[in-house]
Amino acid sequence: MxxxxxxxxxxxxxxxxxxxxxxxxxxxxxxxxxxxxxxxxxxxxxxxxxxxxxxxxxxxxxxxxxxxxxxxxxxxxxxxxxxxxxxxxxxxxxxxxxxxxxxxxxxxxxxxxxxxxxxxxxQNPYIFVPEEARRAAFHAQVSADLEQPTSIHYEDALAWLQGQKPAADWENIGVQGIHDAIIRNIDDSQLQQQIQKHLLTWPVPIQQALMEAMEHQELPATMAQNLLAQLRSTLAVSSQIILLRSLASHSHTPAMHKAIGRLLRDLPTQETDRLDLLFSLGARCWPALTDTNNLERYMTAIAGADEEIFISVFRDLVMLPELRGLLLRLFGSNDLSPELQQALTQLVTRTRGTA
Incomplete structure (x- = not known):
């Protein structure tokens, strides 16, 4: 054997x-x-x-x-x-x-x-249970890949998203149905037009569910361009996060690098909003941080938070192959902001203390 x-x-x-x-x-x-x-x-x-x-x-x-x-x-x-x-x-x-x-x-x-x-x-310590949104995205992907039937919520969700059901029926739309509809119909022009037009005006639970479905999919270029244009003109942090995460598949593009650079230069003054935006960016749009200016601005902003937050974010991002070398090179830079320099020094001290 x-x-x-x-x-x-x-x-x-x-x-x-x-x-x-x-x-x-x-x-x-x-x-x-x-x-x-x-x-x-x-x-x-x-x-x-x-x-x-x-x-x-x-x-x-x-x-x-x-x-x-x-x-x-x-x-x-x-x-x-x-x-x-x-x-x-x-x-x-x-x-x-x-x-x-x-x-x-x-x-x-x-x-x-x-x-x-x-x-x-x-009892296996390596088994975990995904949260609802990630589990829904996974099941939608698997059922599509294996050519299995959709969930029972699929048809109603698709019809509502395409504008074929009363807007007031949104509470009857299942999360799994939204994920199934997105993965199987993202190239449908009617669905694209409805999302582009209504994403930021639909009820918040629908916005959230759509974001959590779209962030795992490769959006068509025209749809991404439309949502990116909305991101450039959107001021509300909650809407910025919806658009950012929905556009995760385009984080590697120059247009997204530029848009995210603008966001990083004009971060919210309220700490909770600022951290929500930064965490969303690092979790889903990390390819945009391969732009060295974006990375330095991002880490400087994180350095302004609690020391534990900075250390946690650094240790998370440094494991990403695209960012590892760029992050490690920060330690040898002489042009960093005082906040970032101090945070990196504290990180080194903490690491040596636990070695």
Whole structure:
């Protein structure tokens, strides 16, 4: 039997002794819900590349498994694995997770677990439960990728978003239906026009749900341009956050770099609003911080907050491959603001004190 040294090994041999091949897909749920190809995941496990978008020094994964011969629903694991300082899987933690899985399920994870096995799995310290919005985004992505039916809320949500139902019916729209409608119809011109026209005037729960759906999708260019134009002229912080997160897929573009640079030069004076905007930017629009001016302004603004907040944000962002080198170079810069210089000095002191 092939040795099981990595999660990829386990998934490759799963079901092999049971006349069935286990198919699987892996999704990164850390920041935006994105699929990870088997080849990319294997390269990460071999230590050839860092995990692409970690959050809080962990990889938050959604693993979907199904049997190639048994007619049954896919089996889903939500797994949170720690990463080392290089952004690679912590070897001991990964092996511990694998040992728990193999002991509980054997080598065929697509078989429905017994009550005893289910109890063992629930006691697994690496299992997590995504919050509602992330879970809805994940299920919408998986059902679309596997060509499965939508949720029962899909048709009503799509009809309402397209303007085919009374606006007052918004309270009857399910969150899962909104996610399904966005992922399957984002290229629909009628849906795009309705969102562009009404996103910031619809009831706040609808704005929130749409934002939480769109931030995981690649928006069409014309739609992104329209929302970006609204971002440039919007003053309310709550609306800026809705637009920022909705445009997450375009954070790497020069136009978004410029728009975010403007926001960073004119941050809200109220601390709660300022931090809400900064946290949203760092969590979803971090590619815009590859612009060195944006990064320095962002970290300077964070440095104006509590020391614990600065340290937490720095440690989170420095794990992102695109930002790691840029952040570390700040330590050698002589042109930083006094606030940022002091915050970096405190970070070094804290790190040495815990080493």
């Amino acid at each position: 092939q040795s099981i040294d990595t999660l990829s090994d386990f998934l490759a041999v799963a079901g092999a002794n049971h006349d069935a091949q286990t198919e699987y897909r892996i999704y990164d749920l850390s920041r935006r819900v994105q699929s990870i190809s088997a080849a990319e995941f294997q390269a990460i496990e071999r230590g050839e590349r860092p995990f692409p978008a970690p959050r809080q020094q962990h990889a938050w994964l959604g693993i979907v498994l199904w049997s190639s011969v048994r007619d049954s629903d896919p089996y889903i694991w939500f797994v949170k694995l720690p990463l080392d300082e290089r952004g690679l899987f912590d070897h001991a933690a990964r092996q511990h997770f694998l040992s728990i899985i193999v002991e509980a399920l054997g080598t065929d994870p697509t078989v429905a677990p017994t009550a005893e096995q289910e109890q063992r799995l629930q």
